Amino acid sequence: SSTIWVLGAGQLGAMLQTAGRPLNLDVRPVDIESASAPALQPDDLVTAEREQWPASIATDALAAHARFVNRDVFGLLADRKTQKSLIDELHLATAPWQAVEANTTEAALHTRLGERVLLKRRTGGYDGRGQHWLRQPQQDTIPSDWYGQAIAEQAIAFDEEVSLVGARDAQGNCVFYPLTLNLHVNGILLGSVAPLNRLAHLQAQAEHMLSALLNKLNYVGVMAMECFRTGDHLMINELAPRVHNSGHWTQAGASINQFELHLRGVSGLPLGSPVIKGTNVMVNLVGTEQQTAWLAVQGAEQIWYGKEVRPGRKVGHINFCGNSAGLKTSLSALQNHLPDNYADVIAWLTAQLD
Ligand code: ATP
Ligand code: MG
Numbered sequence: 001s002s003t004i005w006v007l008g009a010g011q012l013g014a015m016l017q018t019a020g021r022p023l024n025l026d027v028r029p030v031d032i033e034s035a036s037a038p039a040l041q042p043d044d045l046v047t048a049e050r051e052q053w054p055a056s057i058a059t060d061a062l063a064a065h066a067r068f069v070n071r072d073v074f075g076l077l078a079d080r081k082t083q084k085s086l087i088d089e090l091h092l093a094t095a096p097w098q099a100v101e102a103n104t105t106e107a108a109l110h111t112r113l114g115e116r117v118l119l120k121r122r123t124g125g126y127d128g129r130g131q132h133w134l135r136q137p138q139q140d141t142i143p144s145d146w147y148g149q150a151i152a153e154q155a156i157a158f159d160e161e162v163s164l165v166g167a168r169d170a171q172g173n174c175v176f177y178p179l180t181l182n183l184h185v186n187g188i189l190l191g192s193v194a195p196l197n198r199l200a201h202l203q204a205q206a207e208h209m210l211s212a213l214l215n216k217l218n219y220v221g222v223m224a225m226e227c228f229r230t231g232d233h234l235m236i237n238e239l240a241p242r243v244h245n246s247g248h249w250t251q252a253g254a255s256i257n258q259f260e261l262h263l264r265g266v267s268g269l270p271l272g273s274p275v276i277k278g279t280n281v282m283v284n285l286v287g288t289e290q291q292t293a294w295l296a297v298q299g300a301e302q303i304w305y306g307k308e309v310r311p312g313r314k315v316g317h318i319n320f321c322g323n324s325a326g327l328k329t330s331l332s333a334l335q336n337h338l339p340d341n342y343a344d345v346i347a348w349l350t351a352q353l354d
């Protein structure tokens with residue numbers, strides 16, 4: 001039977017491969033730097049774990065394959081300028097923005113967008129990299145090599161950040177997980193909680209927004225939509241045409257996790273409808289060595305990515321699924337075995353569970 005090749009061999013590719021096994025799907029992540037072309041067959045499928053990739057023998061071969069699912073979506077969403085234009089075109093709420101062109105001035109950006117302006121590189125940014133704040137008018141300046149290469153966004157004074165992970169099949173059917181509440185610190189996701197009763201009234205609004213995008217793009221498989229919540233109003237921050245860190249909790253907390261859901265979508269299997277098993281907490285492990293003690297914490301489901309540990313680098317995550325009381329006990333036990341800077345993260349997660 002056919003193989004599903006994944007462009008990229010990071011943790012997302014590895015977790016897609018793991019999810020393929022029980023479905024009897026042969027999923028093979030491909031390193032973007034690989035100097036040899038994968039043995040692609042005509043009826044194989046190609047998907048991706050990242051929105052952008054450098055040219056290489058392997059990536060050129062994968063991207064040229066006739067059955068590269070969502071081929072045209074990657075370029076469109078990998079560039080923030082075309083991504084934000086698409087969101088505007090569909091009249092969906094997003095932070096007011098403009099492109100930073102050769103003749104753009106700081107003063108013009110402040111006039112149009114306000115005192116606090118966030119510049120984002122059009123391509124290549126992740127975990128908050130590729131961002132530059134203009135906070136002090138007349139003082140902060142556009143980096144010289146960002147002209148033509150960035151967009152400028154109004155700073156949003158949001159209450160919190162949520163995301164919606166969902167999937168569409170080739171017939172246009174969509175399924176969604178409940179909204180996830182996310183904690184980002186310095187642009188990097190550190191923890192998630194889902195589902196939360198207090199967010200349930202926003203579910204339809206979020207699904208309406210992501211459905212419009214999925215349908216417009218004729219998209220197949222999993223996409224994630226990061227949002228800012230201000231009161232009862234959602235605003236799209238950014239889109240990811242792939243499985244997403246804020247959906248990792250579904251590995252412990254849903255009958256069909258996001259990796260399986262994506263594989264079902266791209267391979268034309270029934271999407272099904274994920275049954276949520278309890279309240280879920282995901283703790284991202286960032287720049288920290290693996291600790292055996294984590295495994296002794298009640299309910300902890302650790303996924304270690306096997307990458308070299310570097311400051312600010314996502315190297316694993318721990319999922320918990322249960323009830324509020326049990327989760328709180330586990331989080332407090334886990335905190336004893338995490339670096340000091342996690343105290344705030346654990347406190348934040350715990351506060352969501354009342
Ligand atoms: P990811 O790792 O999710 O791909 P990224 O580097 O692509 O992240 P964004 O998601 O655009 O970057 O921004 C990272 C974080 O910066 C957001 O989660 C949010 O906390 C903050 N942020 C982004 N845009 C704004 C904005 N317009 N106003 C205020 N804060 C913002
Ligand atoms: Mg991003």
Ligand code: MG
Nearest residue numbers: 127226237238
């Ligand atoms: Mg983001």
